[in-house]
Amino acid sequence: MNQPAVRVNSWNEWDPLREIVVGVADNACFEPSEPGYRPALRDTDAPFPTGPKPAEMIDRANAQLDGLAAVLEAQGVTVRRPDAIDLRSALRTPTFEVDNQYCVVCPRDVMITLGNEIVEASMSRRARYFEYQAYRTLVYEYWNADPNMVWTVAPKPTMADSMYRQDFWDWPLAERHARMHESEFCVTQDEVVFDAADMNRFGRDIVVQESMTTNRAGIRWLKRHLEPRGFRVHPVHFPLDFFPSHIDCTFVPLRPGLILTNPERPLREGEEQMFLGNDWELVDVPQPTSTNEEMPRYCQSSKWLSMNVLSISPTKVVCEEREKPLQDLLDKLGFEVVPVPFRDVFEYGGSLHCATWDVNREGTAEDYFP
Ligand code: ARG
Numbered sequence: 001m002n003q004p005a006v007r008v009n010s011w012n013e014w015d016p017l018r019e020i021v022v023g024v025a026d027n028a029c030f031e032p033s034e035p036g037y038r039p040a041l042r043d044t045d046a047p048f049p050t051g052p053k054p055a056e057m058i059d060r061a062n063a064q065l066d067g068l069a070a071v072l073e074a075q076g077v078t079v080r081r082p083d084a085i086d087l088r089s090a091l092r093t094p095t096f097e098v099d100n101q102y103c104v105v106c107p108r109d110v111m112i113t114l115g116n117e118i119v120e121a122s123m124s125r126r127a128r129y130f131e132y133q134a135y136r137t138l139v140y141e142y143w144n145a146d147p148n149m150v151w152t153v154a155p156k157p158t159m160a161d162s163m164y165r166q167d168f169w170d171w172p173l174a175e176r177h178a179r180m181h182e183s184e185f186c187v188t189q190d191e192v193v194f195d196a197a198d199m200n201r202f203g204r205d206i207v208v209q210e211s212m213t214t215n216r217a218g219i220r221w222l223k224r225h226l227e228p229r230g231f232r233v234h235p236v237h238f239p240l241d242f243f244p245s246h247i248d249c250t251f252v253p254l255r256p257g258l259i260l261t262n263p264e265r266p267l268r269e270g271e272e273q274m275f276l277g278n279d280w281e282l283v284d285v286p287q288p289t290s291t292n293e294e295m296p297r298y299c300q301s302s303k304w305l306s307m308n309v310l311s312i313s314p315t316k317v318v319c320e321e322r323e324k325p326l327q328d329l330l331d332k333l334g335f336e337v338v339p340v341p342f343r344d345v346f347e348y349g350g351s352l353h354c355a356t357w358d359v360n361r362e363g364t365a366e367d368y369f370p
Pocket of ligand 1: 106108109197243244245246247248249300301302303304305349350351353354
């Protein structure tokens with residue numbers, strides 16, 4: 001008798017990759033200003049552009065996304081793409097309105113595979129509330145083909161004005177500094193809020209960052225949902241990141257025993273113990289090749305997109321083409337580096353790890369922190 005296929009299986013960020021989703025830039029818009037986000041230009045007070053992105057910009061990003069897909073396929077990985085859903089019209093729900101959606105370039109932010117389970121995150125921003133729809137064709141395919149696949153949709157928050165703390169955006173730097181240990185950002189604690197990209201997967205252990213996009217209620221929901229299923233959920237904090245969102249430019253595990261860390265964003269004191277106490281090494285990455293000011297004009301992420309690398313296996317890592325200092329470090333640490341040009345994707349919210357969502361890697365639920 002034929003065994004039904006296992007389609008969904010991924011327990012960590014590094015095991016040999018079998019199937020992955022790479023985002024698409026079609027229909028992308030500039031991210032709108034909203035209570036959970038205030039995009040801004042770095043060099044002027046001029047307003048941030050609104051509405052659909054110009055075709056030429058979308059084509060450039062798609063060329064690099066297709067390039068990544070081709071590189072992964074050449075490595076024997078099955079590459080899937082989301083549906084290019086319409087993002088350009090205004091949304092109106094019972095609790096909020098927004099002028100347009102954003103993009104489906106960063107599946108990592110929305111979708112996460114935890115073993116045989118796919119979780120659609122609650123999300124934190126209005127313009128990203130319905131982004132899960134771009135992945136539903138794929139999710140149904142996996143769900144229909146794999147009888148062991150578990151499909152979970154996190155509670156959707158209201159995203160009403162009252163869910164947000166709008167004055168957060170006006171806090172002066174000194175206030176951010178004074179409040180850095182409070183972990184209070186632009187969302188309140190009243191509703192369950194999390195983006196999938198605030199998590200790192202380490203087999204049985206899930207590390208989750210408290211941030212602008214993941215609040216304590218969100219972490220509580222993840223704990224109550226996942227711990228009865230055999231996971232342990234560990235909240236972490238990077239107090240010097242005053243605008244934290246998504247852990248993959250801050251804390252990047254590459255193989256059992258090794259995590260790349262951000263030299264400007266140390267862990268909260270005491271939180272490194274779980275790793276060091278189990279003989280994991282935390283290795284600071286070198287400075288990126290661009291300063292924040294030199295990042296692409298509409299890019300809202302920091303220069304640390306440099307460390308947003310994607311593992312093909314515990315010995316092979318995809319790294320942005322220009323990041324030579326990081327490539328040299330990876331080489332010294334014993335990795336084969338696959339360089340890929342990706343800077344035209346940066347203004348869509350991320351780099352190589354953000355723009356992907358691994359659905360299938362070899363391996364099982366190891367316990368790395370016994
Ligand atoms: N907030 C991060 C930084 O600017 C960017 C995170 C991007 N990650 C992602 N999954 N979209 O350093």
